[in-house]
Amino acid sequence: MIVRTLAALVLGTFLMVPHAAIAQAGKPAASEKAGDIEPQVRTRTMTGTFGGQRVSYRATMTETVLESDDGKPEAVIVTTSYVKDPRDASRPVFFLFNGGPGSGSVWLQMGAFGPKRVAIPSDARDDGAPPYPLLDNPDSLLDVADLVFIDPPGTGFSYLTRDTNPKKYYGLEQDAEAVAKVIRLWLNDNGRWNSPKYLGGESYGTTRTAMVARELEGGTYNDVGLNGLILISTILDFAGREPTPGNEMAYVVTLPNMAAAAYYHGKVQAPSVEAIVEEARQFAIGPFASALLKGQDLPDAERAAVRAELARLTGLSERYLDQADLRVTSQRFYKELLRDRGLTIGRLDARYTGRDFDNAGETPDNDPSFYGIDAGYTAAINSWARDTLGFETTREYQSIGREPGRNWEWSTGQGRGAYLNVAPYIGQAMRQNSQLRVFNAQGYYDFATPFFGAEYSLKRMGIPQDRVEFQYYDAGHMMYIRDEDRAKLSRDIRAFIRAR
Incomplete structure (x- = not known):
């Protein structure tokens, strides 16, 4: 040796x-x-x-x-x-x-x-x-x-x-x-x-x-x-990754990702992913952050305007956003974005899609962008x-x-x-x-x-x-x-x- x-x-x-x-x-x-x-x-x-x-x-x-x-x-x-x-x-x-x-x-x-x-x-x-x-x-x-x-x-x-x-x-x-x-x-x-x-x-x-x-x-x-x-x-x-009650930044920093994923899967329209991402950045750090920080003091008219823009950027329905109090966790988004197609999207890479055991749950069974490559x-x-x-x-x-x-x-x-x-x-x-x-x-x-x-x-x-x-x-x-x-x-x- x-x-x-x-x-x-x-x-x-x-x-x-x-x-x-x-x-x-x-x-x-x-x-x-x-x-x-x-x-x-x-x-x-x-x-x-x-x-x-x-x-x-x-x-x-x-x-x-x-x-x-x-x-x-x-x-x-x-x-x-x-x-x-x-x-x-x-x-x-x-x-x-x-x-x-x-x-x-x-x-x-x-x-x-x-x-x-x-x-x-x-x-x-x-x-x-x-x-x-x-x-x-x-x-x-x-x-x-x-x-x-x-x-x-x-x-x-x-x-x-x-x-x-x-x-x-x-x-x-x-x-x-x-x-x-x-x-x-x-x-x-x-x-x-x-x-x-x-x-x-x-x-x-x-x-x-x-x-x-x-x-x-x-x-x-x-x-x-x-x-x-x-x-x-x-x-x-x-x-930025912990959507615990009261931590609004978790919703702010993930909004541009939601817009990008919605664009990729044809749920929103934009000239490019860069364009929709920039719109989401400006909205997230401006009107959206302001609305979340106001909590229950958020006026109805402002809530309605924020909800409508949030729906446009994410491809989610205003009804769903209202039920979530404007705060959609990433896990819920993976399941909800393509629910009408019976698909979930990936966490590591939202381009990937998967099929769960059923389509009724709130969160995916697994991450298709991980089991798709490991x-x-x-x-x-x-x-x-x-x-x-x-x-x-x-x-x-x-x-x-x-x-x-x-x-x-x-x-x-x-x-x-x-x-x-x-x-x-x-x-x-x-x-x-x-x-x-x-x-x-x-x-x-x-x-x-x-x-x-x-x-x-x-x-x-x-x-x-x-x-x-x-x-x-x-x-x-x-x-x-x-x-x-x-x-x-x-x-x-x-x-x-x-x-x-």
């Missing part, structure tokens, strides 16, 4: 020491003891054409062991790196992860930016049954940056050891601390401390991006300067990691792991009763780093992380607007599923990285 040991960093409550070695096989967490873990490194040299350039690269899957301060292994983190060969330290490095919390990096890796992608329908149809072809991905960013996909604890093939307390890793701050340490140690191991660095994620991965940026840029020692944050399907201010992605990552890269394990790949979410600590110590908003951490990092820029990508048909909510979060005080870029796509949460938008996303991020 060949062992390569990196510098140990004492950071906070535990010590992380990565070990790199060739192991014969992984073992399930239930059987692992402190002395049994033999971390794997699997490397293949490959070539591909990305962004029109032929690139030779090394694909490497690595297990990094996180240890407690008494030397006990607590977690094993898997990273998948794609690095140009020969190594060029002047090239940017882009660290990526997905969301959840509990989601593996399969979505961004096999759907958007990895050198291979899974072929599933681009037009919001179900992915059907296997086989799911693995195709060369010319939209990978390997022509402009080396890529490092990180699976935090409890996601992908990464795991906690048998006796590890989940509270040490499953939480906003705990997770960010672990991911930041993995990044620091990857920079050590690969000699990339002075390379341009980009950090980004999708969905909760954007929340993680804000938290990890705080860890990397906010330290008093061993600070890691960043060139850019790349946010895909952003969720930073969680008030099998293809799961098959792709297992085939790529096990069969092509040679990663050996009896563990199941956790594309959406349950354990992190069940144990997640959502507090950031912002104060008693404070709702979660991590956008200020991005503002702080930008104010302390005059060259840090932010790229934000949003799909018009994404109800999981509404685009208007991202705009609301990133346009508030403390965030320098001259360094924030917004781009929009004619698809949903994973906009890269649509072929045209995967190409556009790749072009947009490629231009963002080159603009440094």
